[in-house]
Amino acid sequence: MxxxxxxxxxxxxxxxxxxxxxxxxxxxxxxxxxxxxxxxxxxxxxxxxxxxxxxxxxxxxxxxxxxxxxxxxxxxxxxxxxxxxxxxxxxxxxxxxxxRVPADFLAVFSEHSALSYQVWTEARPADDFRRVLPLLEKTLDLSRRLADFFPGYDHIADPLIDFSDYGMKAGTVRKVFGELKEQLVPLVRAAASREAADDSCLKGHFPKERQLAFGKTVIGTFGYDFARGRQDLTHHPFETRFSVGDVRITTRIDEGNFAYGFFSTTHESGHALYEQGVDPALEGTLLAEGTSSGVHESQSRTWENLVSRSLPFWEHFYPKLQKVFPDRLETVPLETFYRAVNRVEPSLIRTEADELTYNLHVMIRFELELRMLEGSLEVKDLPEAWNAAYLENLGIAPEDDADGCMQDVHWFGGHIGGAFQGYTLGNILSAQFFAEARKSLPEIHDDMRRGNFAGLHGWLRENIYRHGSKFTAPELIERVTGRGLDIGPYIRYLREKYGKLYGPGI
Amino acid sequence: MxxxxxxxxxxxxxxxxxxxxxxxxxxxxxxxxxxxxxxxxxxxxxxxxxxxxxxxxxxxxxxxxxxxxxxxxxxxxxxxxxxxxxxxxxxxxxxxxxxRVPADFLAVFSEHSALSYQVWTEARPADDFRRVLPLLEKTLDLSRRLADFFPGYDHIADPLIDFSDYGMKAGTVRKVFGELKEQLVPLVRAAASREAADDSCLKGHFPKERQLAFGKTVIGTFGYDFARGRQDLTHHPFETRFSVGDVRITTRIDEGNFAYGFFSTTHESGHALYEQGVDPALEGTLLAEGTSSGVHESQSRTWENLVSRSLPFWEHFYPKLQKVFPDRLETVPLETFYRAVNRVEPSLIRTEADELTYNLHVMIRFELELRMLEGSLEVKDLPEAWNAAYLENLGIAPEDDADGCMQDVHWFGGHIGGAFQGYTLGNILSAQFFAEARKSLPEIHDDMRRGNFAGLHGWLRENIYRHGSKFTAPELIERVTGRGLDIGPYIRYLREKYGKLYGPGI
Structure with a gap:
C-alpha cells in the first residue's frame, strides 16, 4: 500500500x-x-x-x-x-x-447573495419588503436551480437540507417537527396561561466591561481556551474557526439587558468548545470542523440552555454575578433571577425567544421555506403567510415585516432551503446527548452547583468534539446514543424544567 | 485595438x-x-x-x-x-x-526565513549569536543564489537592491552614501562636541490612552483618513494596505517615553498617507502601492521628521500637548521640548537614532551586507566587524550582539542584500521632494504653524501619492524634481535645522 x-x-x-x-x-x-x-x-x-x-x-x-x-x-x-x-x-x-455545481452558477449566486444582503441591511430598518421582493424571488429561483443540480430527490428542499444537515430530508424533518410540535404546543399553552415571570431584574444598566468580564469568566470555567481563541464585539454574534488553535467568538452587548450578551456568549462558546475540542491530528483537513448544522447547534444550545439557564449553574454563579452588579441584583433572590432568565412568553423575534417557543419560530420558517420551494407559496405572499403562521402558532402577529419575515438574515444572504432546521434539530440533540452524558456522569448537576464543568466538557470532547467531521451526523448520533434522532429526552427535559417553573400541568 | x-x-x-x-x-x-x-x-x-x-x-x-x-x-x-x-x-x-526564480527555491527560502526569524526572536534576548550563525550562513548562501538567478550584474547585491529600489545598484548607492557621509560626519562631530539637549521632559509617565488619542488627532490633521484605516498596537510598528480603502498602521506605546509612540505614529502615518493617496482607479492592480522602498520611506520620514520634528509643527501642537500631559509638560517651555525631540547623540539602536546619526547606522549595515555578499566578510566575523564599524563611525560600540548585529530583524527574517539602503535613500528624497513642494508652497511653514497641512498633503498626493507604482522611482524623482537623486537639499535641510539648534559651526 x-x-x-x-x-x-x-x-x-x-x-x-x-x-x-x-x-x-x-x-x-x-x-x-x-x-x-x-x-x-x-x-x-x-x-x-x-x-x-x-x-x-x-x-x-x-x-x-x-x-x-x-x-x-x-x-x-x-x-x-x-x-x-x-x-x-x-x-x-x-x-x-x-x-455538480458549475463554478459560473456559484459565482452568479454568490454575487446575487451579496447584493441581496446589502439591500436587506437597508430595507429591513425601513420595513420595505417591496424593495427586497424581486431579489428574494431571484434567490428562490437560484435555490431551485441549485437543488436541480442534484436530481432524484424526494422533495426539492432535500439537496439544500443535505448541505447543512447531511442525511436529513424534508420528509424526515417534517415528521420529527410534527411530533415535536404536538408535544410542545400544550406546554407553551400551559405556560402562557400562567403569569409570565418577572424579568425586570434583567433590565437596567449593566456596564459593558463588567458584562464582558463576567461572560469570559464563565466560558473560561466551561473550558473555552483563550490561548486558542478570543472574544470581540460585532453587530451579530458568531463563532469562527481559523484552525484548531484559533477558534474565536463574538458577541453584542446590550447595556440595558443582561440576558442578551450573556446568553449569546455562552451560546457561541458552545460552538467554540466543539471546534476547540477537535483532535489536532485533523488540523488542515476537511474533518477539522463540526459535523453538521444540527450537531453544531446542539452544542451551542447545550452550553446556553442546558447549562447556563439551569438552576444548578446559577446556584454557583449567581452570588458571583450579584457581586459584579450589586446595585442591580443584591436584593434580587436567586429564584426570581432564575425564573427571569427562563421567562416563557410568545414573542416575535426568534433570537430572543425562550426555550419553549423557540422551536415554533423555527418550524414556521422551515414550513414557509418548503412551501416557497414547492411553489405553493409565492414570494410576494410571504409577509401574509408569515403573519398568519405567527398568529396560528404563537397567538401574536408582527406589526411590520421588519420584525416579521425580514427579521432573519438567512434568506437574504444565502439560499432558501436548509437554513433553519438545524436550530431545532440542535435543540433535540442537545437533550439527547445530555441524557447520554448523565448516564456516565450521574453527579453532573452537583458538579455544576460546584462550578465544575470538567466532567461534562470532557465527556462531550471524548464522545463528540474530538471526532470533528469524521462521522456524519447520523453516524455520530448512533455512535453516541445507540439510536437515531429522538425527541423523547428533549420533551422530558422541557417537561421537568418548566413543570417545576410553572407548576403541575406542564 | x-x-x-x-x-x-x-x-x-x-x-x-x-x-x-x-x-x-x-x-x-x-x-x-x-x-x-x-x-x-x-x-x-x-x-x-x-x-x-x-x-x-x-x-x-x-x-x-x-x-x-x-x-x-x-x-x-x-x-x-x-x-x-x-x-x-x-x-x-x-x-x-x-x-526567473523557481517556485521550489522560493519555498525553501521562505521556510528557512520563517525558521531563522523564529530562532532570532529567542536568540536576540539571550544574546546568543552562535545560535543564529548557521542560519545566517544559510541565509547568505540563499541570498547569493537568489542574486545568481539574475546574471549579468555588476555587483552581486544589485539584483537584491533592485527588488526594493528599482534602478539602483550597489555602485550607485555606495557613491551616494560616500558623498553623504563626507558631509554628515563633520555635522555629527560638531553636534557631539556640544552638550546634548536635555530630553528629561520626554521621560516620566505618559498614560497610553492619552498618547494614542493625541497621536490620532495629529495624524488626522495630516489627512490620514480613519474611515479608510485604523491604528492598533503591535510589538513592532508597521503600515499595511489591504486596498486603497483600507490602509492601517500600528504602533507601540512606551508609557515611560513620549517620543517612541508619537514619532512611530507619525512615521507610519507617512507610509499610510502615501498608500491612501493612490488613485482609486488603480485599486486591485499592481500599481496600487508605493513605488519603491526609498520613495516610501521618503514619505514616512517627511511626516515624522520634516513635519513632526519641526519647530512650526510644535508651535501649533505643543500647547495642545501640554494640556494633554499638564503634570509632565506644563512648566516645560516649547524651546526645551523642541530641543529634546531633536537631541543628537551617537547611540547603538538604529530605530531610536536622531536624524543626524541615523544614516550612519544605515550605511554601516549596507556596507556589511555588501561585504558578506562579496565574500570579503564571513558571517562568523560579523559581530566583530559590526562593533568595529560602530566604533569607527559613531565612536561607541555595543556591549553585546543583542544591541549589535542582532538588533534588526531584516537579515534574520529575509535576505541579506537590499534591506537597508531604502532608509537613507528615503531621508535624501524626503528633503528633495520637500524642497520642491516649498517652491509651490512658499508659506508651507506658516501653514504648519497654523496646524494646516492640507497644502503639503495635497501637493504630495498630486505629485507622488496618486501615481502609486505607475512610475519607477527614477522616473518619479525625475518627474517631480526635474533631476535625479540629489543629496543637496537634504544636507541644506540638516545644516539649517541643526545649525540653529547647535549654533554656528554646523
Missing part, C-alpha cells in the same frame, strides 16, 4: 491548500465584522469572493477526483473509524457534491 | 486575483501581529505560505506572460503616463523578474 500512502499524502496536501484558502476567507470575514474600517468594504467583498472561487477550483480539480477514486478502496481496507479512512470518504462525499 | 482591450481586461483580471491573494495574506499578517491568540501561530504560518505560493503560481503562469507579450506593443501606443500603459510595463517588469 506504499503507493496509496503517497497518494494519500498528495490528497492531504491538496485538501490542506483548500482548507488554508477557506481559513483565510474566514479571517477576512471576521476582520470585516470586527475591525475593518468602512472604506475597506468594497475590496473586501472582492477579495473574499476570489478566495472562495480559487478554493472551489482547487477542490473540484479533476486530479483531486482521481486521487479520491484511487484511494477509496484503500479507505475500505482501513478500520471504520481510522482518521485516513474517514477523510477519504468525507472528501469523496464533498467532492461529488461540489463538482 | 478591440482585441487588445479584451486581452487587457483579461490581464487585469489575472493581476487582480494575485492582488487579492496578496491582500488576504496581508490581512492574515496584520491579524497575527495584532489580535491572534498564541494557539493560532502554527496554522497561520502555513496559511500565509499557501497564499503566497498560490499568488506566485498564478502570477508566473505562462499565459500571463503571453498576455503581457501581446500587450506590450499596445502599451507603447498609449500616452506615456496612461494607467494602462504603465500597468502593462510594470507587469512586464515584475513578471520577468518573478519567472
Amino acid at each position: 506504499a503507493g496509496m500512502e503517497i497518494k494519500l499524502e498528495e490528497l492531504k496536501a491538496r485538501l490542506r491548500e483548500v482548507n488554508d484558502l477557506n481559513s483565510a476567507g474566514a479571517v477576512l470575514y471576521w476582520d470585516q465584522a470586527t475591525y475593518m474600517p468602512p472604506g475597506g468594504a468594497e475590496a473586501r467583498g472582492r477579495q473574499m469572493a476570489t478566495l472562495a472561487r480559487i478554493a472551489q477550483e482547487k477542490f473540484t480539480a479533476p486530479d483531486v477526483g482521481r486521487l479520491i477514486d484511487d484511494l477509496l478502496p484503500y479507505a475500505g481496507s482501513l478500520p471504520p473509524d481510522s482518521d485516513d479512512g474517514c477523510l477519504i470518504r468525507a472528501a469523496d462525499r464533498e467532492y461529488r457534491k461540489a463538482v | 478591440a482585441g487588445m482591450e479584451i486581452k487587457l481586461e483579461e490581464l487585469k483580471a489575472r493581476l487582480r486575483e494575485v492582488n487579492d491573494l496578496n491582500s488576504a495574506g496581508a490581512v492574515l499578517y496584520w491579524d497575527q501581529a495584532t489580535y491572534m491568540p498564541p494557539g493560532g501561530a502554527e496554522a497561520r504560518g502555513r496559511q500565509m505560505a499557501t497564499l503566497a505560493r498560490i499568488a506566485q503560481e498564478k502570477f508566473t503562469a505562462p499565459d500571463v506572460g503571453r498576455l503581457i507579450d501581446d500587450l506590450l506593443p499596445y502599451a507603447g501606443s498609449l500616452p506615456p503616463d496612461s494607467d494602462d500603459g504603465c500597468l502593462i510595463r510594470a507587469a512586464d517588469r515584475e513578471y520577468r523578474k518573478a519567472v
Whole structure:
C-alpha cells in the first residue's frame, strides 16, 4: 500500500491548500465584522469572493477526483473509524457534491447573495419588503436551480437540507417537527396561561466591561481556551474557526439587558468548545470542523440552555454575578433571577425567544421555506403567510415585516432551503446527548452547583468534539446514543424544567 | 485595438486575483501581529505560505506572460503616463523578474526565513549569536543564489537592491552614501562636541490612552483618513494596505517615553498617507502601492521628521500637548521640548537614532551586507566587524550582539542584500521632494504653524501619492524634481535645522 500512502499524502496536501484558502476567507470575514474600517468594504467583498472561487477550483480539480477514486478502496481496507479512512470518504462525499455545481452558477449566486444582503441591511430598518421582493424571488429561483443540480430527490428542499444537515430530508424533518410540535404546543399553552415571570431584574444598566468580564469568566470555567481563541464585539454574534488553535467568538452587548450578551456568549462558546475540542491530528483537513448544522447547534444550545439557564449553574454563579452588579441584583433572590432568565412568553423575534417557543419560530420558517420551494407559496405572499403562521402558532402577529419575515438574515444572504432546521434539530440533540452524558456522569448537576464543568466538557470532547467531521451526523448520533434522532429526552427535559417553573400541568 | 482591450481586461483580471491573494495574506499578517491568540501561530504560518505560493503560481503562469507579450506593443501606443500603459510595463517588469526564480527555491527560502526569524526572536534576548550563525550562513548562501538567478550584474547585491529600489545598484548607492557621509560626519562631530539637549521632559509617565488619542488627532490633521484605516498596537510598528480603502498602521506605546509612540505614529502615518493617496482607479492592480522602498520611506520620514520634528509643527501642537500631559509638560517651555525631540547623540539602536546619526547606522549595515555578499566578510566575523564599524563611525560600540548585529530583524527574517539602503535613500528624497513642494508652497511653514497641512498633503498626493507604482522611482524623482537623486537639499535641510539648534559651526 506504499503507493496509496503517497497518494494519500498528495490528497492531504491538496485538501490542506483548500482548507488554508477557506481559513483565510474566514479571517477576512471576521476582520470585516470586527475591525475593518468602512472604506475597506468594497475590496473586501472582492477579495473574499476570489478566495472562495480559487478554493472551489482547487477542490473540484479533476486530479483531486482521481486521487479520491484511487484511494477509496484503500479507505475500505482501513478500520471504520481510522482518521485516513474517514477523510477519504468525507472528501469523496464533498467532492461529488461540489463538482455538480458549475463554478459560473456559484459565482452568479454568490454575487446575487451579496447584493441581496446589502439591500436587506437597508430595507429591513425601513420595513420595505417591496424593495427586497424581486431579489428574494431571484434567490428562490437560484435555490431551485441549485437543488436541480442534484436530481432524484424526494422533495426539492432535500439537496439544500443535505448541505447543512447531511442525511436529513424534508420528509424526515417534517415528521420529527410534527411530533415535536404536538408535544410542545400544550406546554407553551400551559405556560402562557400562567403569569409570565418577572424579568425586570434583567433590565437596567449593566456596564459593558463588567458584562464582558463576567461572560469570559464563565466560558473560561466551561473550558473555552483563550490561548486558542478570543472574544470581540460585532453587530451579530458568531463563532469562527481559523484552525484548531484559533477558534474565536463574538458577541453584542446590550447595556440595558443582561440576558442578551450573556446568553449569546455562552451560546457561541458552545460552538467554540466543539471546534476547540477537535483532535489536532485533523488540523488542515476537511474533518477539522463540526459535523453538521444540527450537531453544531446542539452544542451551542447545550452550553446556553442546558447549562447556563439551569438552576444548578446559577446556584454557583449567581452570588458571583450579584457581586459584579450589586446595585442591580443584591436584593434580587436567586429564584426570581432564575425564573427571569427562563421567562416563557410568545414573542416575535426568534433570537430572543425562550426555550419553549423557540422551536415554533423555527418550524414556521422551515414550513414557509418548503412551501416557497414547492411553489405553493409565492414570494410576494410571504409577509401574509408569515403573519398568519405567527398568529396560528404563537397567538401574536408582527406589526411590520421588519420584525416579521425580514427579521432573519438567512434568506437574504444565502439560499432558501436548509437554513433553519438545524436550530431545532440542535435543540433535540442537545437533550439527547445530555441524557447520554448523565448516564456516565450521574453527579453532573452537583458538579455544576460546584462550578465544575470538567466532567461534562470532557465527556462531550471524548464522545463528540474530538471526532470533528469524521462521522456524519447520523453516524455520530448512533455512535453516541445507540439510536437515531429522538425527541423523547428533549420533551422530558422541557417537561421537568418548566413543570417545576410553572407548576403541575406542564 | 478591440482585441487588445479584451486581452487587457483579461490581464487585469489575472493581476487582480494575485492582488487579492496578496491582500488576504496581508490581512492574515496584520491579524497575527495584532489580535491572534498564541494557539493560532502554527496554522497561520502555513496559511500565509499557501497564499503566497498560490499568488506566485498564478502570477508566473505562462499565459500571463503571453498576455503581457501581446500587450506590450499596445502599451507603447498609449500616452506615456496612461494607467494602462504603465500597468502593462510594470507587469512586464515584475513578471520577468518573478519567472526567473523557481517556485521550489522560493519555498525553501521562505521556510528557512520563517525558521531563522523564529530562532532570532529567542536568540536576540539571550544574546546568543552562535545560535543564529548557521542560519545566517544559510541565509547568505540563499541570498547569493537568489542574486545568481539574475546574471549579468555588476555587483552581486544589485539584483537584491533592485527588488526594493528599482534602478539602483550597489555602485550607485555606495557613491551616494560616500558623498553623504563626507558631509554628515563633520555635522555629527560638531553636534557631539556640544552638550546634548536635555530630553528629561520626554521621560516620566505618559498614560497610553492619552498618547494614542493625541497621536490620532495629529495624524488626522495630516489627512490620514480613519474611515479608510485604523491604528492598533503591535510589538513592532508597521503600515499595511489591504486596498486603497483600507490602509492601517500600528504602533507601540512606551508609557515611560513620549517620543517612541508619537514619532512611530507619525512615521507610519507617512507610509499610510502615501498608500491612501493612490488613485482609486488603480485599486486591485499592481500599481496600487508605493513605488519603491526609498520613495516610501521618503514619505514616512517627511511626516515624522520634516513635519513632526519641526519647530512650526510644535508651535501649533505643543500647547495642545501640554494640556494633554499638564503634570509632565506644563512648566516645560516649547524651546526645551523642541530641543529634546531633536537631541543628537551617537547611540547603538538604529530605530531610536536622531536624524543626524541615523544614516550612519544605515550605511554601516549596507556596507556589511555588501561585504558578506562579496565574500570579503564571513558571517562568523560579523559581530566583530559590526562593533568595529560602530566604533569607527559613531565612536561607541555595543556591549553585546543583542544591541549589535542582532538588533534588526531584516537579515534574520529575509535576505541579506537590499534591506537597508531604502532608509537613507528615503531621508535624501524626503528633503528633495520637500524642497520642491516649498517652491509651490512658499508659506508651507506658516501653514504648519497654523496646524494646516492640507497644502503639503495635497501637493504630495498630486505629485507622488496618486501615481502609486505607475512610475519607477527614477522616473518619479525625475518627474517631480526635474533631476535625479540629489543629496543637496537634504544636507541644506540638516545644516539649517541643526545649525540653529547647535549654533554656528554646523
